[in-house]
Amino acid sequence: MHVSNPEVTCSLGSIADSVMLACVHCSIGTYHDIDAGQCRPCPKGQYQPISRQTTCIECPTRTTTRTNGSIDADQCVEACTPGYVSPTGTIPCSPCDVGSYSPLYGRTQCMLCTESKTTRANVAATEREECYDFDLEFSSDIYSYGNASVRFTPTSNCTNLLPDLWMHCSTCDRILEITDAHGQPVFRLEIRKGFIDVTLHGCQTSVKSFGILENLQWHNLGLSVTNSNVTVTIDDKELYSPHPCTFATLLEPEDYDLTIGGLLFVGSLTALNLWDATSKDVELSPxxxxxxxxxxxxxxxxxxxxVDGPFVRSVSQCDDVDNCASSPCQNWGTCLDGPNIVTCTCMTGFTDDRCSRIWIASGTRVRTAPRA
Incomplete structure (x- = not known):
């Protein structure tokens, strides 16, 4: 003989108990989720003082509750304002750290800026638009050759390092240095006229770079350093040099400090990243x-x-477009590339922003010159 389970039909605000074969009222602090057929706690920012309800009541503007399941309006307290958070989303609150923001009232966590963007120091950021790409500027005129240092720890032995950065400098002697926990140099990247010097565990190799870095434009500098050779890429120009020394391991799983700036660098750096390409899983955008x-x-x-220190952190001025590539300066004018702009320095006898006009000696007549 087959006996079917009887169905229990309940009114709104109650749910069926299949064991007791009875209807159970949704208690205060909860609401009846009709689609799910369950009683659920009121979410943060809402409360419900009456049982058998299908919704909860919103707290007044700019207030919230400390937990779910609140039963009374008295549990609505002042919420953290945008830019501030706390474990409960209520006062007392703390500002979002640099590099993060909070756009709403009552948040318990800040949202991180994407990519390598950051936010201004001492400002509680409230929206994603406050995140920006940044440069670190080192200037001997403003500060006494400050530097910036960050600690990192490889998780395994590294036999292939890939540092990559953008730089704009008037004094570019030392770009970066990696030291071990005892302060001993492990890796150093330096520039002297016509050469890029890479020193690894005291062993130096030089790569010729004549005519590539002798200007004040932004340049991209990337390296692939293995235990036997060094490949340097400057603005997509690849330069190769065998390393005079051979090392089984470049970095070990211990603490290292990477330092930029200092006595031998005046200029700006941005977008510095360091990869361990030992596993060959690293794929960089061409x-x-x-x-x-x-x-x-x-x-x-x-x-x-x-990092805090005697340098300037500013909205990035990095320029990855060569606006001089189209030779906009006419009649042998010299082109200076800038962010979304070019400046032409004209040869004697030519004028205007593209050196396209001949300057007559009397200074009273100007006519268009043929393009050189």
Whole structure:
């Protein structure tokens, strides 16, 4: 003989108990989720003082509750304002850290800026639009040769390092240095006239770079350093040099400090990332941009948003477009590339913003010159 389970039909605000074969009222602090057929606690920011309800009541504007399941309006308290958070979303609240923001009232966590973007120091950011790409500027005129240092720790032995950065400098002697826990140099990247010097564990190799870095434009500099050779890429120009020394391991799983700036660098750096390419799982975009979403596996530029020191952190002025590539300056004018702009320095006898006009000696007549 087959006996079917009887169905229990309940009114709104109650749910069926299949064991007791009875209707159970949704208690205060809960509401009847009709679609799910369950009684659910009122979410944060809402309360319900009456049982058998299908909705909860919203707290007044700019207030919220500390927990779910609130039963009374008295449990609505002042919420953290945008830019501030707390474990409960209520006062007392703390401002979002640099590099994060909070757009709503009553938030318990800040949202991180994407990629390597950051926010201004001492400002509680409230929206994503406050996140920006940043440069670190080192100037001997403003500060006494400050530097910035970040610690990182490889998780395994590294035999292939890939540092990549953008730089704009008038004094570019030392770009970066990696030291071990005892302060001993492990890796150093330096520039002297016509050469890029890479020193690894005291052993130096030089790569010729004549005519590539002798201007004040922004340049992308990337390296692939293995235990036997060094490949340097400057603005998509690849330069190769065998390393005079051979090392089984470049970095070990211990603490290292990477330092930029200092006595031998005056200028700006941005988008510095360091990868461990030992596993060969690293794939970098062939298109070099000042800002992109790939971050270093050993160290990312975003880590430098936390560093304090005698340097200027500013909205990035990095320029990854060569506006002089189309030769806009006519009649042998010299082109100076800038962010979304070019400046032409004209030869004697020519004038206007593209050197396209001949300057007559009397200074009274100007006519268009043929394009050189």
């Amino acid at each position: 298109v070099k941009k000042c800002s992109y979403d790939t971050q270093g596996t050993l160290l990312s530029w975003k880590k430098f948003e936390e």
